[in-house]
Amino acid sequence: MDAEFDHDEPLPAYTELDGRINIDLDSKMARTMASFVPEPPAYAPPEEPSKPHIPRKSWKIRLNIVIQVVGSRGDVQPFIALGQELQSYGHRVRIATHDCFASFVGESNLEFFPIGGDPHDLMAYMVKNPGLIPSMSSLRAGDVQRKRVMVEQMLGVFWKSCIEPAPGESRPFVADAIIANPPSFAHIHCAQALGIPLHLMFTMPWTSTRHFPHPLANLSGAKLDPGAMNYVSYTIVEWMTWQGLGDVVNSFRSSIDLERINTTVGPKLADMLQIPFTYCWSPALVPKPADWPARIDVCGFFFREPPQYTPPAEIRKFLQSGPKPIYIGFGSIVLNDPSVMTRLLVDAVRMSGTRAIISKGWSKLGSDLDPAELDAANILFVDDCPHEWLFQHVSVVVHHGGAGTTACGLRNACPTIIVPFFGDQPFWGTMVAAAGAGAHPMHHKLLTAAKLCDAIRFCLQPTVMASVQNIAFTMSAEHGVRSAAQSFHSNLPLESISCELLDDRPATYLYSDRGRKVRLCTVAAHILVQGSRLKSKDLQLYQSKPFAITNERWDPLTGLSSSGLSTIRGIVTATGDMLASPYTAVLQAGPSDSAAKTTSRAAADFGKNFCKFNGRFLQGAVVDMPLAVAEGLRSVPRLYGEDVQSHGDVTDAASGFVVGGRNFVQGMADGVAGLVSKPVQGMKEEGALGLAKGTGKGVLGFVTKTSSAVIGIVAYPGQGITKSLIAPFKATTRKGIAAQRAAEGEYMARTEGLDHWDVLRRFDALMLRGRSGGTDAASTSPYIV
Template identity: 55%
Template sequence: MDRSTRPDHGNLVSPEESTPPPYSLYASADVHANGRVDVDLDSRFARTLARVIELQQEDIQNPPPNYAEERAIQETPVPEAPGEWDIHLNIVIQIVGSRGDVQPFIALGNELQKYGHRVRLATHNVFEEFVSQSGLEFFPIGGDPTELMAFMVKNPGLIPQMKSLRAGEVQKKRAMVAEMLDGCWKSCIEDDPATNVPFVADAIIANPPSFAHIHCAQALSIPVHLMFTMPWTSTRAFPHPLANLRSSTMNIRTANWVSYGVVEWLTWQGLGDVINRWRASIDLEAIPTTEGPSLAETLKVPFTYCWSPALVPKPRDWPAHIDICGFFFREPPAYEPPPGLHCFLESGPPPIYIGFGSIVIDNPQRLTNILEEAVARAGVRAIISRGWSRLGRDSSAEIHYIDECPHEWLFQRVAAVVHHGGAGTTACGLANGKATTVVPFFGDQQFWGNMIAGAGAGPLPIPHASLNAQNLAEAILFCLTPEATRSAHDIAFKMQYETGVSAAVHSFHRHLPSHRMRCPLIQSQPAVWKYKKSGHSLNLSRTAVQILINNDKLDAKNLRCHDINPIYIQNRRWDPITGVLSASTSTGSSMLKATGEMIYKPYQEYRRGRTPQPAGESSRDSLPLLPSPASTVSDSSNRLGTAGNMAGASLKGFGKVTGAYFKGVVVDIPHAAAEGFRQIPRLYGEEPKNYGTVRDWKSGAAMGGRNFVDGMTDGLAGFFTKPIKGAREEGAMGAVKGFAKGTLGLATKLPSAGIGLVAYPFHGITNTIESAVRSKTRKAVVNARLREGYQMTRRIRLTDEEERDLLQRFDVLMHRLDV
């Protein structure tokens, strides 16, 4: 069958699979059993997203704060020599997924080590040996990838199947995510579990499914860089890999962009509450529902995509903080095949390879039968990998079953490959010029199957639920055609000039705020401390601070953590109506929750007081028949204690209700109104002035003052100048437009100025108070850095001359600051 006429089985749902539960808020999306999402572009939600997207466009294309300035778009960053970057960082790489997800980042970690970086790879416990043998430090974050893969095969979409809800699998997955979030945070600040050597991260690299990355970076105020094998950034060039766009009158380029918003909202819906509960445990505020789905894009977090531009070129609407670097390949491991495999390869023509890696399926025997029958129908020899599903039985003359075998070695010796479409396996097959059939199960696998088919290097992907012996045999035969082989060889030819891992390291370095990272005393170390004295400040490294402390040059009480890359998550407002409604709803929700606690918590204390206590030293056979005076006094004391606990819980709940009310009425609602009025000029193409972020009472007061002056001045002046300007440019019609703009500006800028004069300072005061109260995490980071600095001075000893030079340069720098 010609691949252009091959039916798309992607939307078939097996009869035994139940309909997903209704999610009324997201009526614009239906999720199929194969993980594809039907996006209804004519729904109210999709149309609203389209309008929001138009408002966001200018904001999205602005340069990212605290990172490098925008540069011309380039397809692949130019690799650099190891000597071109000389600041040695502690880098933690956080990866969630299968062995195939971990393996490319081992190659990345080894490349980073060449630049003098200390690299810790934080992932699932089962990969400890795999990571440690590569020479990288390992940190366990929990989570079972086998269970995760099994869950994803059963629920490849973003919304779980009803049978998974009934079986409690969703709660297990949410609990696993909570465990991994906590493990990712510990990977940033806890000692090495094998050597007990202290470690505090200076930068984070992560794949998006690890979820903790931006939040850990915010808590530490350090750079974060995302790397992934699947498009995760909105673009007009193509829809989200998990989205099927329904026919609509909406412009196709806007529709492509909307598909990312729909998928992001569905993802955040399932895990947003888990993430916010974990954020509270590390002293971070909850992320608003409107900001959580697109957080990485809003914050302009640097992103490196690990695929070949020969397959998917960089979209023109992706800004310069997003790179495509090529696939990540590790150094081929030394491998000696077992006698059975060697004999099979030598006994006939090159076989095809079939394997699904770490995919875990419920019925491996059924899949084995399909594979064996398809191989027989195609009349080929095959090597089949058992994988995590333990496929197969005894080998035969035509089929040889294998366990672990490096793809880099094996794919040079086969005629074509059939696999699940994991990015690493896809890359290895194409790099060796092998035509490929993809049988996707979930995630980015369908995306890679489509890209391979589009390049002519394989047939259309066959979703695993639709796989049978007939369509698999046809796919294998297509891969063996001269046309498919030629297309695969063409891709391999282009890929041989790519340096994925080296280019990714350069991309990582290029986006670091290097001007804020270097220690002036030890230039090869990052500055992690801010030394403040007499109104002056100096950024210093761990080792420099410890040496200065040892020589009584500074007092540790004057040290603060240096915020290399502070991250501020704002609740953006688009207009005063929705802003005030959203803030009011949030306030009401907080009050309702606190009221529930005010009622339920005292009841909990009552139940706890009524629970029988252990009998203590009294034996089961010698219980007193009558209460003794001592026991009567004890019971009375317990009742009084219970009553006191109930009263305390009730007062605490009342305090939360009162606090939520006053915070909403005095801070949140006025701030939402001021911001909403300030943003209205966007509607007629005028960009509001950017005053930065309200971080504390000082920045709040400054923003309130500047917004008041500018709002009053621009609002009053614009009422007269805009009609005149419009008349000069467009005549009478321009004067009418200018009058409308001036009137609208007067009606919005003056209220924003008046309300903001109070709202912004109060918002800053609230942030200052909350920062002072939430100090547990900051203290933990300070202690971890002091401990690491002490250990580093014991491991990295300076000579007496180097130490004297450091002390002299410190004196000179402080003298210059005093002058």
């Protein structure tokens, strides 16, 4: 295949490699999901709306940005390059990732926040379980539970990375925006709790498309349209991931005072909330699919500035002693038996008649070989060596297929052989081969010395060399990191993010005065409180990017059953806690506790759980289940292709009554109108058959829409009242954020050398203009000089 593929024809699903989820697309679940796949446009899609171009010098607002990354060094390195670029805009950038990368991040002059988790352990787990389905050996060894515990711990620390100083430091930090790779999992929930912008970035496809399948999916079943097969694979992989970690994520959400979300919503939060996404690969290798919206960008690979590197004498001598060698390395992959792989590689190099530099990597390849044997075979084993430097001096690269290593090889015009282990590595192997830039990928379990030898010889052919040189030439004109920074800035809510007093600061508070609302930054708010212009109680936390997550219902039956099961689960849990409270009180009693004290504690716990029982029952019967039915009925027209109007979000009692009223008016009006409009529309489109179809749709729409309207007039206000009643009991997180913001404001006011009087004068002038209807009344203020 050429470097670019036809956007009108999806790539065939690759199935020859193992290590991914086997998805039977003839299954009932897959066919059901396929029915919701949008049809490809029958015409060329309109050009995407232009985004504002924001030159670095013109950007004024300085943000606190936390970049949350889970993975190996190859996953972290692109975000270090991005962090350095964002710093040049004036932002304060923090990288939150595994502890072992502290020096890597620190050497790049970026802030570091340790999240725990062992990437070595993670890589070893992924080699044993390349897809998302764990092997029996992993289950027996307890690997899955350890991985869940690791994720649970990291979620909590990711939240701390948004609102706390780094360990050992005193300078406050509260995030104004979050950038993350999807496997960090905490990103959407942290952004929702703070009400700040989120931007996802990744090195592999994570957004549904008809043009290629999810990199972790192995598709089977040829009865569906290939484009639909590819599209559905993303939904199924996300759904399976949620099945494994959904309870962990919901527990984390509860810990930061967010509502739990159900299985119908959890797997597709990023798409539902329209989170902007930037993919860091070269469009010369994989162009942006035509069915991705404007909020998704393909910017090019992220390259950092080449590090200062002086090669050891042995590497310099080896490079000078003969023709360009090939490079072989598997980086952070943890092999079960490194000695077997070492022997295979040595044999392949000998058979191909080439010279080779082999990176020892995390598996310590070559540790058990005789140096004399290596000299005879023209092979040099090396420790860590920057690819940016080394790949300029080799002819072919053989590696595991990490996106960063793949990018570096192609950028240096090195024909590439990918030996994938897990994750997106098979995807990149397929794309490199399809572009003519290297050999077909060979999974590590199927690799032999003879196959690797043939692949090396294939890559040394002039046609392959020419193809990879063309790609390298195109990539040389790309600026992935710069474009990604542009993508990040252009997707920010520019109209609502800045402070109205200090326009180079992000707004973090909202002050209301006689109907006028003023956005204030942290330091301005502190100065105004200290200057007696307002009181702390007059300030409320401002959300520059609020997220509203609603539990989507497909129809009334599944909505009611899902809500009913959730209610029953809550009642059963509360009942168990209630019955166990006397026993728990006895177990917790200390040696000095009297019987009366233990009994009192047991009674208090029993009463608390009894209240939970009644509350869960009443909420389920009076609010949740009627709401699920109303939402399910309202969604029925979507099943036969009709758009469903938005009725707004319910956030409190007032909005509940507004939404209930709006839904009632919309439902009644649309239901009655559809009795006439649907048959007429059907008659025009398909004649008598269309008339019959339209009549059926009209009657069904009348029943579902009017029923939703009637039930919703009670359900939505009930939902709003419930949220208002619960809100005071879920204020711990908001109080914590407010405390950190206050500390940040005090620190900035003390250390940044701002003219406090100037801030006070600006505020006075702003408020006077507002009170005088917009006229310039600044001259009447006693504080204006």
